[in-house]
Amino acid sequence: MTESYAPRDWSSQPPYLHPDYKSTVLRAPTRKLIPIRQSLSEVTGPVYGHDRLGALDADLTRNAVKGAEPIGERIVVTGRVLDEDGRPQPNMLIEIWQANAAGRYVHVVDQHPAPLDPNFLGGGRCVTDSEGRYKFYTIKPGAYPWGNHHNAWRPAHIHFSLFGPSxxxxxxxxxxxxxxxxxxxxxxxxxxxxxxxxxLISRFMLELTEPSFALGYEFDFVLRGRRQTPIE
Amino acid sequence: MSKLRQTPSQTVGPFFAYALTPEQYGYDFASIAGGVLAEGDVPGERIRIEGRVLDGKGDVVPDAMIEIWQADGQGRYAHPADPRGSNIAFKGFGRVGTGTDPESRFIFDTIKPGPVDGQQAPHINVIVFMRGLLLHAYTRIYFSDEAEANARDPVLASVPAERRRTLIAIRDEKSDGAIYRLDIHMQGPSETVFFDV
Incomplete structure (x- = not known):
């Protein structure tokens, strides 16, 4: 029997339309989603393992160095990928991207007049270990202004992308x-x-902080669980 | 045992390209996937899928990211949950941004998927991400030359008849292979059908 996945918990998710975030107004689907009965198409998904990783992919303090270290506060970001039943999710690809310490993204579309850091890209990836753990070294990102409303600033954040098992x-x-x-x-x-x-808020952890090197933050992910109903 | 709460989604934002689609956009970082799914001598009919993403005003969205996930030419997924295995050379995953094509299209060069089971018509699974979408949206691409299989497909059958066309890419024969075209409309009278997967 092939497992399927528990439903998305809509009570934990943002709505498509959230008018305070102006870009949602013309981009949010307006019709009700149509439920799909899970088939092989939904319980499978892209599989990426360690073979796709470069040696420094999980260390953003080193993966784009051009001769000097990136500017900013070094941090460790680590945690586990679990499903909603608490089961660790091993061998899962995690991709991240972020602004530099000054709040500037490498992306050419970012016009915020804060300095780029020639030694910092802000992109990285890693694969969870057998206990679902991941770990990145990076630079604490800065806040930056954006055009949503007068004097709008995004809080410091790191973007994460996970496939999970399906x-x-x-x-x-x-x-x-x-x-x-x-x-x-x-x-x-x-x-x-x-x-x-x-x-969505990481926890500062002295236990994860590396002496004389980097402050430690812990952040866990919880993905949809499995259930034993057979797929169609 | 009480369940853990599922992590909330947040938007992919406008600045994903240097990490998620770096090679396509010219950044110095390796991509895990791009718009070319069929390389070498993977068996199957070579096809191109192309389309645009349009917002509620009908404006083309130049900062969306589209992911596709599909079976191989024999209808098999490259994933352990598919016991049949698949062509080793065909991974079935593609990812492109709409920010590099002059017309802001997404373009995938792939093979036409076979039917994955005895019920569903050949299809490609699609995930749409963009600034302004706090949660990604799932849709599917079916094929206009599969009318008979489409008529029997249980997912299409669950969609109101007048909206099914939003899921069916139109085949255009070219000398070097077929192009299937389908635009994704986030809103409006032609709003694409999105699924609760």
């Missing part, structure tokens, strides 16, 4: 930092249901 477990999200004063003013973060917003 197409239905796909997750793209953002991790924020504890105590960021910009969070209550950010319509993207605030678009999340109130009782689930804290799931």
């Amino acid at each position: 197409l239905s477990t796909r997750l793209v999200t953002q991790m924020y930092f504890p105590g960021d004063p910009l969070l209550p003013f950010d319509p993207i973060y605030m678009g999340t249901p109130a009782d689930c917003r804290e799931l």
Whole structure:
């Protein structure tokens, strides 16, 4: 029997239309989603393992160095990928991208007049180990202004992309930092249901902090669980 | 045992390209996937899939990211849950941004998937991401030259008849292979059917 996946918990997800985040207004689907009965098409998905990783892919403090170290505060971001039943998800690809310490993205479309860092790309990837653990070294990203409304600033965040074990477990999200004063003013973060917003905030952990090197932050991901109903 | 809450989704934002589609956009970082799915001598009919993403005003979206996941020419997925195995040379996953084509199209060079089971018509699974989408949206691409199989497909049957055309790419014969075209409309009278997968 092939397993299928538990439904998406809509109570933990942001709505498509969240008018405070202006780009949703013309881009959010307006019709009700049509439920699909899971078939082989939904319980399979792209599989990427260690063979696709470069040696420095998980170390953003080194993977784009052109002669000097990137500017900014070094951090360790680590945690586990679990499903909603608490089961670790091993061998899962995680991709990340972020702004540099000054709040500037390498992306050519980013016109924020903060400096680029020639030694920092801001992109990385890794694969979870047998216990579902991942670990990145990076630079703490800066906040940056954006055009959503007057004096709008995105809180510091790191973007994460995970496939999980199937197409239905796909997750793209953002991790924020504890105590960021910009969070209550950010319509993207605030678009999340109130009782689930804290799931997007990493925890500072002295135990994960590497002495004289990097502050440690912990962030876990929870993907949809499995269920034993057979697929069609 | 009480369940953990599923991590909320957040938008992919406008600046994903240097990490998720770096080679397509010219960044110095290896891509895990791109718009070319069929390389070498993978068996199957070579096809191109192309289309645009349009917002509620009908404006073309130049900062979307489209992922596709499909079976091989024999209808088999390259994934452990498919016990049949698949062509080793065909991974079945593609990912492109709409920001490099002059017409902001997504373009995939792939093979036409075979039927995956005894019920569903040949199809390609699609995930749409963009700034302004707090949660990605799932849709499918079916093929206009599979009318008989489409008529029996249980997923298409679950879609109101007048909206099915939003899922069916139109085949255009070219000397070097067929092109299938399908635009993705986020809103409006032709709003694409999105699924709760």
